[in-house]
Amino acid sequence: MLPHTTSLGMPETLRKLFPRTVWKVRTVFAQGVLYAASVGGPPSSRRSALMPAHSPLRVLHVIAPASFGGLEQVVLQLAAGRAARGLPTEVFILLTEGSSTPTIVEMLERAGVRATVVRVAHRAYRKEQEAIRAAATTFRADVVHTHGYHTDVLAPKPARAAGCALVSTAHGFASTDIKGRLFEWLERRAWRRFDVVVAVSGPLQARLVRSGVPDAVVALCPNAWSGAAPLDRASARARLGLAPSGQFVGWVGRLSLEKGADVMVRALAPLPAEIGLVMIGDGPERNALARLANELGVASRIT
Numbered sequence: 001m002l003p004h005t006t007s008l009g010m011p012e013t014l015r016k017l018f019p020r021t022v023w024k025v026r027t028v029f030a031q032g033v034l035y036a037a038s039v040g041g042p043p044s045s046r047r048s049a050l051m052p053a054h055s056p057l058r059v060l061h062v063i064a065p066a067s068f069g070g071l072e073q074v075v076l077q078l079a080a081g082r083a084a085r086g087l088p089t090e091v092f093i094l095l096t097e098g099s100s101t102p103t104i105v106e107m108l109e110r111a112g113v114r115a116t117v118v119r120v121a122h123r124a125y126r127k128e129q130e131a132i133r134a135a136a137t138t139f140r141a142d143v144v145h146t147h148g149y150h151t152d153v154l155a156p157k158p159a160r161a162a163g164c165a166l167v168s169t170a171h172g173f174a175s176t177d178i179k180g181r182l183f184e185w186l187e188r189r190a191w192r193r194f195d196v197v198v199a200v201s202g203p204l205q206a207r208l209v210r211s212g213v214p215d216a217v218v219a220l221c222p223n224a225w226s227g228a229a230p231l232d233r234a235s236a237r238a239r240l241g242l243a244p245s246g247q248f249v250g251w252v253g254r255l256s257l258e259k260g261a262d263v264m265v266r267a268l269a270p271l272p273a274e275i276g277l278v279m280i281g282d283g284p285e286r287n288a289l290a291r292l293a294n295e296l297g298v299a300s301r302i303t
Helices: 011-017 070-084 103-110 125-139 149-154 156-161 178-191 202-210 233-240 261-268 286-296
Strands: 005-007 024-030 033-039 059-063 089-096 114-120 143-147 165-170 196-199 218-220 247-252 275-280
Touching (some): 059 070, 059 125, 070 089, 070 143, 103 114, 143 149, 149 178
Parallel strands (some): 143 165, 247 275
């Protein structure tokens, strides 16, 4: 048993509901890194059901990442946390042809996690599925853990074909247009075929169940924290390049429309001029936020 292991109270319920299925869902908090996995099902369709109890699960994370954001940070922590404990883990990254290599690839490599990058043509969904199956088979994965609607929708078929259990982390819903809401609808339908869908908050857990994801499949696993001691005030200011004195408001997040960073910038304007704003993050709204700050006359107060 790994250290700091907390039962979700789910396996016994599932055994009663599905006497022919043995499922094990665990959350492991080690150095503040959350690990969620599912094994079980009919032996004919789950390689992991045939494994000795002491064998560590082989987990393949599958993502189609953005430049970097909350989803990518969670994958990095999950994969690095397992790798640090000698647990077999790899990350499979789907990219579009011609796209740049995202930051997470280098960060995974520094953490000792093997990351495989595959580039395919735009909307070449069948090729992506073939690549997922090949990656799961080559790695001999027991669990395919997906993140984001793209891989949540594409991965179930190839993962099952490779004999893997399916886990997804629901990172939340943030679409602001019809296209995004359609993808999220497809994602919620796909989750009904998963063994475990991890909800990172109570409200998200309730929303998943209301949308039709079976209650027995949804597991509440709040995002973890490393537990590392925070920097003292002077060190934190030095790290951020701030003056040793003065008052600052902090904002952390991806600079995208749904995060509402513009609300923070607008809120700074009526505050006393000696109060500054530190924004940590990047994203597609960066230039628009810079223009807004200039229009409001607060650009010099934002770091």
